[in-house]
Amino acid sequence: MNTITFNDNRTQVQVEGGTIISELVDAAYANNTQVVTANCNCVGVMGALLGGGYSRMMGERGFMVDNVLSLRVVLASGELVDVTPTSHPDLWWALRGAGANFGIVTSAVFRAFPTAPAQNGAWLGSLIFADDQLEDVVAAINNLTLTSKMAIFLYYATTGAPDYTPAIIVFPFYLGNNTAEARQAFAPVLDIGPESDGTTFTPYNEVNEGSDSFCVAGNRKVSYGAAEDQLDPATWRAIWNEYTSFVDRYGGEAVGNSTVLMEAYSLGTAEQLGDSSSAYAWRSTNRFNTVAIAWYADQGLDAPANAWAGQIREHWRSTSGLQTNATYINFAFGDETLEDIYGGNVGRLQQLKGVYDPDNHFGQFFPLDG
Known part of the structure; x- marks a missing residue:
């Protein structure tokens, strides 16, 4: 579950869910390109992404959540769906910042930025x-x-x-x-x-x-x-x-x-x-x-x-x-309030949690089950 595949012109990359940051960075470097990632090599790409994804290069390109193009997700219902801004706009919004509450991401497609060696x-x-x-x-x-x-x-x-x-x-x-x-x-x-x-x-x-x-x-x-x-x-x-x-x-x-x-x-x-x-x-x-x-x-x-x-x-x-x-x-440590983590988005996120995961299958860290 750590296969990394660039498209022909190296402007997009598909990353499987088990990939860690170092693997993605090494693959990007070998392809003379860059991908917006978190800063710690041993962190999972998807874990960093789903919380927001700060990056050293975000000044040029934004958060990791701003550079993902699609997400393949297993929902609480067992359904496997490809989530994009147009296919599931509410879920797309929720996954990018509170994603651990809504499913298991098996792969994602990110922007890539070809860069001269x-x-x-x-x-x-x-x-x-x-x-x-x-x-x-x-x-x-x-x-x-x-x-x-x-x-x-x-x-x-x-x-x-x-x-x-x-x-x-x-x-x-x-x-x-x-x-x-x-x-x-x-x-x-x-x-x-x-x-x-x-x-x-x-x-x-x-x-x-x-x-x-x-x-x-x-x-x-x-x-x-x-x-x-x-x-x-x-x-x-x-x-x-x-x-x-x-x-x-x-x-x-x-x-x-x-x-x-x-x-x-x-x-x-x-x-x-x-x-x-x-x-x-x-x-x-x-x-x-x-x-x-x-x-x-x-x-x-x-x-x-x-x-x-x-x-x-x-x-x-x-x-x-x-x-x-x-x-x-x-x-976070774990004793923070939902508002400390999700700010003014708590209400909308809880509403979507009721739609996509009403039994709180995905509730390990800062669950939104209310």
């Missing part, structure tokens, strides 16, 4: 900043205008074994092969003066490798996410202090893989399509997505791990600049 990649890499630069870094990211080729990430992570030293890492992304243009675009961050600069042009099939640490199997990974319209430097200082204290208290070997992450993307293309274009509710409001991941092996750390990550989420929510709480479903 010399341009098939991006300028990216890690910038390491000192503790006393943190407020300047957060303010610069908050004030940065992301043009269509840009995305930026902020991590709190450790250096790993043996020292597990906490680090402040910024990871800029600029689509295509133009280092001078990329460095100019990110000048407000670069001008702060990172302690190290690992940015370089990277081929498209290697672009996601920076996220491979998240794909390591095993252990316990407790994740609490939130969305924001603004980044508050004082909040991020408090979170940094709590992150370093968490690592110090329980030790690097026990919790040193824990991470705090912020993602920011250019939203212009996604916003142009309009909030009503899919069931993903937050395309015009959430500038930043954040998640705190407590990563550990000892079950005895469940309580402090949840308390730590949950408290970080509360910091974000309290200074988000949003009118209500909001969370990208693929960053």
Whole structure:
């Protein structure tokens, strides 16, 4: 169930339901093309798609849900249907943002973007900043205008074994092969003066490798996410202090893989399509997505791990600049309200749930059965 088939001119690709991101990226690169995917190689293509599908290249092309052309779906009735904007308009809308509630996607057809080999990649890499630069870094990211080729990430992570030293890492992304243009675009961050600069042009099939640490199997990974319209430097200082204290208290070997992450993307293309274009509710409001991941092996750390990550989420929510709480479903913990996940679309989604899955066969995560 992981066959990938491009059409003759490489502008469309059919992807089977068991395909993971790395398989699709490798196939696209081998065909001198690009496909809008999520950023983590080990994630299933359909899982990322059905929740919305943020992508590093979404500034140019929109969410994953904006780049799918058709979906083959097994419904709760057992019927196999091909869903398109014209064949099943309500179901098409619902699947793209709340899809896990409505069926099993066995394959999908996506847009593909033929790309010359010399341009098939991006300028990216890690910038390491000192503790006393943190407020300047957060303010610069908050004030940065992301043009269509840009995305930026902020991590709190450790250096790993043996020292597990906490680090402040910024990871800029600029689509295509133009280092001078990329460095100019990110000048407000670069001008702060990172302690190290690992940015370089990277081929498209290697672009996601920076996220491979998240794909390591095993252990316990407790994740609490939130969305924001603004980044508050004082909040991020408090979170940094709590992150370093968490690592110090329980030790690097026990919790040193824990991470705090912020993602920011250019939203212009996604916003142009309009909030009503899919069931993903937050395309015009959430500038930043954040998640705190407590990563550990000892079950005895469940309580402090949840308390730590949950408290970080509360910091974000309290200074988000949003009118209500909001969370990208693929960053959610599970205790959020339906409105946190689906926004103002809950009522329409529940009505459609009653049509397509009245017995709630597909209700594993944030079920809409009412």
